[in-house]
Amino acid sequence: MTRTDKQTGGTGSAVTVRGLVKHYGETRALDGVDLDVREGTVMGVLGPNGAGKTTLVRILSTLLAPTAGQATVAGYDVVRQPRQLRRVIGLTGQYASVDEKLSGWENLYLIGRLLDLPRKQARARADELLERFSLTEAARRPAATYSGGMRRRLDLAASMIGRPAVLYLDEPTTGLDPRTRNEVWDEVERLVGDGVTVLLTTQYMEEAEQLASELTVVDRGKVIASGGIEELKAKVGGRTLRIRPADPSRLRPLAGALDELGITGPAGATVDAGREAVLVPILSDEQLTAVVGAVTARGITLSSLTTELPSLDEVFLSLTGHRASAPQDTVPVDAREEVAV
Amino acid sequence: MSATTLTSDLRTDARIPLRGHLRHTGALVRRNLLWIRQDPESMFDAVLFPIVFTLLFVYVFGGSIGQSLGGGQEAYVQYIVPGLMAMMGMNMAQGVGTGFNQDFNTGVMDRFRSLPIGRGSVLFAKISVEMVRMLIATAILMVVGVLVGFDITDWPGLFAAVGLSAVFGSALMWVFLTLGVVMKNAQSVQAMGFLVLMPLQFGSSIFAPPQSMPGWLEGFTEYNPLSSLADAARGLMVGGPVAQDLWMTLAWSVGITAVMAPIAIHKFRTKT
Numbered sequence: 001m002t003r004t005d006k007q008t009g010g011t012g013s014a015v016t017v018r019g020l021v022k023h024y025g026e027t028r029a030l031d032g033v034d035l036d037v038r039e040g041t042v043m044g045v046l047g048p049n050g051a052g053k054t055t056l057v058r059i060l061s062t063l064l065a066p067t068a069g070q071a072t073v074a075g076y077d078v079v080r081q082p083r084q085l086r087r088v089i090g091l092t093g094q095y096a097s098v099d100e101k102l103s104g105w106e107n108l109y110l111i112g113r114l115l116d117l118p119r120k121q122a123r124a125r126a127d128e129l130l131e132r133f134s135l136t137e138a139a140r141r142p143a144a145t146y147s148g149g150m151r152r153r154l155d156l157a158a159s160m161i162g163r164p165a166v167l168y169l170d171e172p173t174t175g176l177d178p179r180t181r182n183e184v185w186d187e188v189e190r191l192v193g194d195g196v197t198v199l200l201t202t203q204y205m206e207e208a209e210q211l212a213s214e215l216t217v218v219d220r221g222k223v224i225a226s227g228g229i230e231e232l233k234a235k236v237g238g239r240t241l242r243i244r245p246a247d248p249s250r251l252r253p254l255a256g257a258l259d260e261l262g263i264t265g266p267a268g269a270t271v272d273a274g275r276e277a278v279l280v281p282i283l284s285d286e287q288l289t290a291v292v293g294a295v296t297a298r299g300i301t302l303s304s305l306t307t308e309l310p311s312l313d314e315v316f317l318s319l320t321g322h323r324a325s326a327p328q329d330t331v332p333v334d335a336r337e338e339v340a341v
Numbered sequence: 342m343s344a345t346t347l348t349s350d351l352r353t354d355a356r357i358p359l360r361g362h363l364r365h366t367g368a369l370v371r372r373n374l375l376w377i378r379q380d381p382e383s384m385f386d387a388v389l390f391p392i393v394f395t396l397l398f399v400y401v402f403g404g405s406i407g408q409s410l411g412g413g414q415e416a417y418v419q420y421i422v423p424g425l426m427a428m429m430g431m432n433m434a435q436g437v438g439t440g441f442n443q444d445f446n447t448g449v450m451d452r453f454r455s456l457p458i459g460r461g462s463v464l465f466a467k468i469s470v471e472m473v474r475m476l477i478a479t480a481i482l483m484v485v486g487v488l489v490g491f492d493i494t495d496w497p498g499l500f501a502a503v504g505l506s507a508v509f510g511s512a513l514m515w516v517f518l519t520l521g522v523v524m525k526n527a528q529s530v531q532a533m534g535f536l537v538l539m540p541l542q543f544g545s546s547i548f549a550p551p552q553s554m555p556g557w558l559e560g561f562t563e564y565n566p567l568s569s570l571a572d573a574a575r576g577l578m579v580g581g582p583v584a585q586d587l588w589m590t591l592a593w594s595v596g597i598t599a600v601m602a603p604i605a606i607h608k609f610r611t612k613t
Contacts, residue, residue: 102376102379
């Protein structure tokens, strides 16, 4: 009956989702999602806008009822045991949900009281978390005066008041500048170091790669791939060979020669002029050997030769047929890039 | 789908002990009071509304409307103060609606809803604070009223009128809560509330006796719950027939609550 029993009961899974479906009228926000987050790990849920990430988090935090399917968090069912479940989760949403009119301290004290901490403990916990998230100096100022990064940190602190077993981070760095984003990443890494299980949703490959140990790629309400990050990359295959001639002027002849060989991948060899290298997609070890042989035969001196696993963006492209960072709707790429920075 | 949410929530709420509910509501009341401290301007309407309206109506319209009442400005003071009293409950109702809307828009409501607290706590806290605002506004109204010549003849009647306005205001609150949950932002809640309330307020016996209005409008005012409320408050505060208007007001309050409360709760529970 106790939580620990349930949590460790066999699977070691902190979050278990089976066949989760959420329909809004005709729209299928979630269309049969399965997911397992092992205790003490960071699961990245990666997908473009509208993939259903936020819907998933909202169901797992009891803000939304699923249309069908099952989900348990720390052993508690999202539909049947919402109150127990709410006790073991922390939620940091896409928009920092702190009360802007209250000071940082008052925000944390309020949450402490709502989590049934006695006054004294609620005060102590507020002080402790402000200290930990480097907000002590701003503790008495209204949150409205905080910078974007400070607000996210306060939001994280608020999520940690009840020492949650599972923390949801719904696009925690969307809209932050790179420096602030790194701040938030550092905090998340520290939390993970403390043993918190994290479910992180993100649109950024870099973020998933940085924080998550396992990854679930979602698109249009469906899981299209899942596994360890390296595992996923391997699954997609397609290593890239990066060849750097010692003499940059040999770049183009080199690329031409490789194309003539006809042994390169469907995309052919491409020249990365900025980095003075030729990139060759490689499908097999035989191809790799053939390319090296061809280069040697032409007497081209190389300064480096490396194979690279594909980036997550490429993984997404090969899994879904469209790029993760460019959703299917009408937002022009330029505008999106600005937002993403 | 909504049915499962509702039942599971009800069961959940039942398991939070009363002391827990009180603690949560207390913490949230503190939050709402801190808002006022942080933003004292939010009290302006509660303070200024009764002053401005009393002075405006008494001195601008008082003379001429008073004549039709068979007196002058003094007669109108006795008429308008209970009418304005009836309006105080509506301001309370509106405040709860806009406050709720803000909480939804800032994401704070998501945080509250993901905490193991009764969802009613957020609402009760907001109502308590708006109730205090209403009482402050009412007190100011009475002070200004007395200063411009209102005779308090019946103290129990006065308190009964305050209570009745609060009861009717609580019923209207469900309307504003629904608006607060459905509308996109606090400004539209306010504008919508204004659009609904304005004709109801002026097409009633709050500001002027309906006998001087054209027939169709007089007919409307007769069925307007705000007329019943204003007339009941008038009867309670300055004497005259009370019973029928009192019952009408209570019946309207029950009716509005019976229709709007389930809608508001449903919208609140299923808000995504």
